[in-house]
Amino acid sequence: GQNIDQPTEMTATEGAIVQINCTYQTSGFNGLFWYQQHAGEAPTFLSYNVLDGLEEKGRFSSFLSRSKGYSYLLLKELQMKDSASYLCAVMDSNYQLIWGAGTKLIIKP
């Protein structure tokens, strides 16, 4: 079966750095997405990785290792507005998105 695992909840301090991990087992791989979702709102796109390595975009970076079935989202200089759920999703061989359950990130002052 297809499976995406990520921690249910994480807590971090404003100004700090946090890493949210995602491991996956899917039938085929056509890229991994990270989305941010605030409560009651639709997800917004953060990053897309299809090749191994680190993609940096401002305060957010995303890493992928296809051989390990592993990705992480790194958030630097945390701000209170970063409190949200972070969803990891893998595109399988049929170009369908397989979604993780999401990681709720709580930022404390």
Next chain:
Amino acid sequence: GAVVSQHPSWVICKSGTSVKIECRSLDFQATTMFWYRQFPKQSLMLMATSNEGSKATYEQGVEKDKFLINHASLTLSTLTVTSAHPEDSSFYICSARDQLAGDTYEQYFGPGTRLTVT
């Protein structure tokens, strides 16, 4: 660019009635649109994939006669919840894939529709 709208943003209906939700890609053409449902504190659940000009592909366990999907143009897909029941109360989100976006296959999400069935 790449804006997706949904209408209505929230709706309350009585049990047994039908509700139609519209999903529009405002500044791009979308041959493929997706309908998701999300219950509180849970992740997105794909309900169906909607392809312009053809029948939707439903995920296992989703009743196609209850959740009617029509994708009549490259910018509009509709989801009709027929004979709604309280257990259909949920957050319904659509997304669209830009057919000209090349290999990224990024999905752009609408703002969601919160349905409450009383």
